[in-house]
Amino acid sequence: MLIPACGRNKHDAEVNTIDSTLISQYIIAGIVIGLIYSLMAMGITFIYSIMRIINWSMGEFYMVGGYLQYIIVSRLIGVKVWYIGVILSMIGVFLLGMLVQWLLIKPMFEGNVEKRAEYATIVTISLGVLFVNVAVIGAGPFIYSPPGYSHNTQILTLPLSGTRYVAFIGTIVLLSLFYLFLKKTWLGRALQGAAQNRIGIQTAGINVFRLDQIAFGIGVALAAAAGALLAPEFYLYPKCGNIATMKGFEIIVIAGLGSIPGVLCAGLLLGLIESLGAVFLNPSFRDVYGFLFLLAILAIKPTGLFGETERVA
């Protein structure tokens, strides 16, 4: 009982000395982690908005991204150029995602698949099991961690570990690039079109299956980026994607399925709630507060904060 007792004392001490600095620190910490979570949710919601399926193996792609980053950074190029590692692992997982989409998801739209959502759920869950167990066989049940990317820094009042700072900045950069890609490039606009109307875009002469493949690749590459950025902070083990996927799913239900700006707001909200819940209530249950918030949202506004009422074709 030694370690929990210590934690409890520390927690009590924090509660006793709550002041404005501390509150601001927790708010900033919540924003930082919330934005990082939304990177994960962005991939899930992006894939959903194009193909109308949930990719249940998202956490496993996150894990693969982390492992790739570990191999690249600690064996090949060194930690000083970690950003190249992030880009390389994103490219690797992008290609893997394209392959998976071509092999397993694309047949969903052809032939006689009776229930698409059901097929996709079964296939991607099994894919997750496959990846986890291949990781156990390949790398063993050990915990890996690449060296930290940067020195510790400070954001306003909050002293922050270098890795989390890097992940925060990296997420901002990636999300901005993603936004620019969607709004400014031809491919991004085509993807937006596919999200609006899959048949309409085919009449405009666009190969929607190729778009699906690219969308799936981009979606899982976003998860891989989260995995690569967070690898030194949250460590790597075969099931390390679980918590990240859970946050991602919570965010997309809170935001409402298929809403991309909603994901950002819901991610920040989730980060804030976890952070403030940890300081005011009990830090042990910080991973549960998000779920309680999700239940509250479902009770008050079942379509999510930004979701539109379901339109049935």
Place this chain on the structure above:
Amino acid sequence: MKNISDSRLSGLSRYGLLLALLLVVCLLPFWTGQYYLQVFTIAFYYVVLASSWNLIAGYTGQFSLAHHAFAAIGGYASALLVTRSGFPISVGILASLISSTLMGLILGVLCLRMRAIYLAIATWAFAESVRITLSMTYQITRGDLGLAVPKLFLGAGRALACYYLFLGLAVLTVLTIILINHSKMGYYLRAIRDDEIVARVMGINTTRWKIFSFIISSGIAGIAGAFYGHYNGLLTPVMVDFNEMAFIVIMVVIGGIRTIPGPVIGAILIEVLTETFREFGEIRMVVFALAVIAIARLYNEGAMGVVRQLAQRISIKGRHGKV
């Protein structure tokens, strides 16, 4: 929409086959060793979970990914009640039924008004939350150390008694699901799965029936979990690991989703294979996952489909022979 009643085997020979199978299973303990007796006991536990999951996921089309969590809730509810306040185990099992159906009701009311996908996501998050809560409330549940549970049937014949207990549970579950399937409710559920909007247009209160089937399957899982706890003597949060859920999905899909015997065959097959090839470690799960992907991708009906086709081919040949 196929189900087992489409099978060309005539009713009489089917019931005869079932009775013969049941007899074999009843006599099985007399020529398996002690080890496989326990393997089969656990296999029957999975038959209960897989069959009840098939009711909500296969027949109703609502993917609950917290079936293992309901089993754990039932297990912990019963175990805590019995150890903390000294009630007899039967009261504990009643409590497990109440607590798991109650959780099912709350989740169902909140999620089942929405698209099917919301239930899957919310139950996924629910299961993870249950796991975290169980390991964090270590003052009550002893967290990852595991909770020692009072055992059922002490004494020499314990393994045999538990074997028959779980066999009985499995048979009871399958019978319940057959009954539901042949009742009006079964038609409602299949209509909801096939086309929810048409079902609503036909005057079926879809939300109510979805919640109802979710509660039933959660309740069955809760009872199974309670018995499992009292059989095993130890409960840990590992019970709510996602691997358990994946295991149930694998069993149902390999056996044949949306068939009554499918989950039964799948659960027994997978559990026995897992135990027999234990020395191969994680390779087993890789093989199972590949098998599920292959079945979903190429051949939708699982082991039951193979059996049914064989039966059809034999009966057609037989008829040709007579003519």
